[in-house]
Amino acid sequence: MTRLAGIAVLWIALIALPWWLPLIGGYTALGSKVLIYAIATMGLNLVLGFTGGLSFGQAAYFGLGAYGAGMTLKYLAPSTPLALLIGTLAGGLAATLLGPLVMRRRGIYFAMITIAIGQLFYFVMVRWNEVTGGEDGLAGFARQDIHLGPLVIPIASSGSAFYYLVLACFTVAVALLWMILQSPLGHTFVAIRENRRRVEFLGIRVERYVWAAFAIAGFITAFAGALNALLFNFTSPQDLHWILSGNFVIMIVLGGMRSFFGPLIGVIIFVVAQDYLSSVTGNWMTFIGMIFVLIVLLFPRGVLGIFNRRAEAL
Amino acid sequence: MELLLFNAFNGLIQGVFYALMALGLALILSLNSVINMAHGGFLVIGAYLAYTLTPYLGFWGALIAGPLLAGAIGLVVERVVIRPVYKRVDPIYSLLLTFGLALIIEDMTRTIWGPQGLPLEVPDVINSPVSDVYFFITGYRLFVIGITAAAAIGLYLLLRYTLLGIRIRAGTRDLETTAALGVNIYQLRALNFGLGCIFAGLAGVLASGVLGLTPPMGNSLIMPSFVAIIIGGVGSLFGAVCGGLIIGLAAGITTTYYPAASEAVIYLMMLIVLVVRPRGLFGEEGLFE
Numbered sequence: 001m002t003r004l005a006g007i008a009v010l011w012i013a014l015i016a017l018p019w020w021l022p023l024i025g026g027y028t029a030l031g032s033k034v035l036i037y038a039i040a041t042m043g044l045n046l047v048l049g050f051t052g053g054l055s056f057g058q059a060a061y062f063g064l065g066a067y068g069a070g071m072t073l074k075y076l077a078p079s080t081p082l083a084l085l086i087g088t089l090a091g092g093l094a095a096t097l098l099g100p101l102v103m104r105r106r107g108i109y110f111a112m113i114t115i116a117i118g119q120l121f122y123f124v125m126v127r128w129n130e131v132t133g134g135e136d137g138l139a140g141f142a143r144q145d146i147h148l149g150p151l152v153i154p155i156a157s158s159g160s161a162f163y164y165l166v167l168a169c170f171t172v173a174v175a176l177l178w179m180i181l182q183s184p185l186g187h188t189f190v191a192i193r194e195n196r197r198r199v200e201f202l203g204i205r206v207e208r209y210v211w212a213a214f215a216i217a218g219f220i221t222a223f224a225g226a227l228n229a230l231l232f233n234f235t236s237p238q239d240l241h242w243i244l245s246g247n248f249v250i251m252i253v254l255g256g257m258r259s260f261f262g263p264l265i266g267v268i269i270f271v272v273a274q275d276y277l278s279s280v281t282g283n284w285m286t287f288i289g290m291i292f293v294l295i296v297l298l299f300p301r302g303v304l305g306i307f308n309r310r311a312e313a314l
Numbered sequence: 315m316e317l318l319l320f321n322a323f324n325g326l327i328q329g330v331f332y333a334l335m336a337l338g339l340a341l342i343l344s345l346n347s348v349i350n351m352a353h354g355g356f357l358v359i360g361a362y363l364a365y366t367l368t369p370y371l372g373f374w375g376a377l378i379a380g381p382l383l384a385g386a387i388g389l390v391v392e393r394v395v396i397r398p399v400y401k402r403v404d405p406i407y408s409l410l411l412t413f414g415l416a417l418i419i420e421d422m423t424r425t426i427w428g429p430q431g432l433p434l435e436v437p438d439v440i441n442s443p444v445s446d447v448y449f450f451i452t453g454y455r456l457f458v459i460g461i462t463a464a465a466a467i468g469l470y471l472l473l474r475y476t477l478l479g480i481r482i483r484a485g486t487r488d489l490e491t492t493a494a495l496g497v498n499i500y501q502l503r504a505l506n507f508g509l510g511c512i513f514a515g516l517a518g519v520l521a522s523g524v525l526g527l528t529p530p531m532g533n534s535l536i537m538p539s540f541v542a543i544i545i546g547g548v549g550s551l552f553g554a555v556c557g558g559l560i561i562g563l564a565a566g567i568t569t570t571y572y573p574a575a576s577e578a579v580i581y582l583m584m585l586i587v588l589v590v591r592p593r594g595l596f597g598e599e600g601l602f603e
Contacts, residue, residue, distance in 0.1 A: 054406055101588045108349050108405045109548060113588065116540045120581035127574040242537070246351075246413045253410060285421035292414025293395060296407045 018160045028159045035170045041263035043220025049257035051213040052193030054111040057118030061091035061218045063240025065225025073141035087226025095218020099211040137236025256302030325566015333558030335539035338513030340554040344486045351412040354532025355419030360384035360515020361522040384515025385508040392507040423529040434522040547597020
């Protein structure tokens with residue numbers, strides 16, 4: 001019951017965000033960015049926190065989603081839903097195809113291969129100049145209003161309208177992830193994390209489940225990436241760099257990787273801190289680095305882990 | 315044909331740097347069970363310290379001092395922040411920790427030495443071309459290859475014949491038993507970490523003679539070094555060296571025919587190796603699988 005109440009309060013706060021965020025010095029696009037990163041990290045956490053696969057190259061699928069959406073708008077058709085669809089498919093299918101290469105690995109080796117694979121896409125986007133804009137990034141596209149029959153959602157001009165689109169997408173993604181985790185599929189993921197060998201002995205093909213988790217996470221992260229390209233009407237190779245992959249992972253650990261909403265908390269803290277630090281100091285990278293070090297040394301369970309040790313049990 | 319030779323030789327030099335990086339990374343990976351994301355940071359530290367010390371010690375002194383100082387800083391870093399996370403079973407923590415260190419070191423380098431590139435002066439004795447036709451084969455590049463070969467052979471002799479080397483190899487096989495036999499494994503892992511950082515520092519000094527110094531140079535060399543390890547096979551130092559040379563050559567040769575793919579090609583090679591021979595060229599079967 002308290003859980004439902006908490007979720008209700010969270011969503012009321014999110015719906016009211018365009019009103020209260022500017023009052024405390026924020027801006028609506030920051031809210032959109034937080035929700036987009038929350039979608040990405042909660043998707044990634046399906047692999048990282050719930051299946052126990054250390055995916056450290058998730059930005060690749062985020063970036064593919066972003067480029068997929070941007071290139072659709074720029075070269076194919078001025079349609080927001082189509083851009084989201086193609087972006088999601090681009091990143092998700094890449095993760096699905098590459099899944100078999102990583103699914104057998106464990107621990108550090110899983111991490112190393114996912115990082116290195118991610119760099120492939122980074123260099124493709126940097127060097128495929130004439131189509132992707134190279135180092136400068138892909139610009140020259142803009143999100144388009146969504147037409148639902150006679151109804152027009154003016155996301156092109158209104159930041160708030162786009163925020164509500166993002167919020168709707170966030171709600172769908174959260175519901176989907178929740179349903180997956182409550183299903184036998186989700187329980188198998190957690191069982192693999194807890195004791196991979198035992199699950200194997202039960203006759204379950206662990207590798208296929210790791211693949212499934214990796215693929216689902218890929219689709220969800222790519223979806224977030226597509227939204228991110230629409231938010232800024234821009235995307236750059238930084239959106240698939242391994243630094244962003246590392247940031248995703250630290251956001252999850254910061255919030256608490258064993259809990260469902262942990263990544264959201266981590267994203268809020270990290271994105272706000274980054275936004276603030278980069279506005280007050282040129283050395284913000286050092287501060288972000290110190291956040292990494294301090295979290296690992298002092299708060300390995302994350303914020304939710306400090307307050308709620310039961311979060312471990314989920 | 316000459317263009318191909320030119321690019322292949324450039325690639326080989328690049329591959330030497332990858333191999334040096336990969337050697338240090340592989341050492342630390344197998345005994346300390348840490349993917350040292352900050353390895354590029356130690357490369358940069360070695361390179362910039364050598365640059366700063368060159369006016370006082372000369373190139374030759376700096377060539378020795380830079381890597382040793384990188385190793386010493388590695389020892390301190392290991393003692394202060396990395397040792398506390400050995401006991402955590404999940405490798406995510408050491409990964410994030412060294413990731414944070416990589417960001418800090420790159421940013422601090424930029425603050426201390428400035429964001430623009432700096433040149434490392436190489437003595438004329440070894441910097442002139444050895445041939446008029448093959449102008450790109452400078453003495454310095456041959457020198458880089460020679461030093462790297464010497465360092466790799468030195469590491470082999472160390473691991474093969476000294477007490478420290480035998481303990482490192484034993485610890486890589488089975489850390490618990492090694493500890494039970496009375497070896498101080500904390501000290502052992504610290505020394506091993508420092509040793510790995512010396513290799514990073516050496517790569518840094520040698521690379522800055524060819525490429526010049528920039529703060530992000532380490533973080534851009536680290537990814538190919540991962541690929542070198544994956545291609546060569548996790549757990550094999552020989553494999554790491556071969557992997558580094560192979561991808562360097564491949565990137566160089568690709569530059570001749572299709573420059574835009576020169577970076578992507580090494581990742582494609584990695585994918586092919588992962589499909590055809592998942593454990594890598596010289597890797598042990600079943601490790602980390």
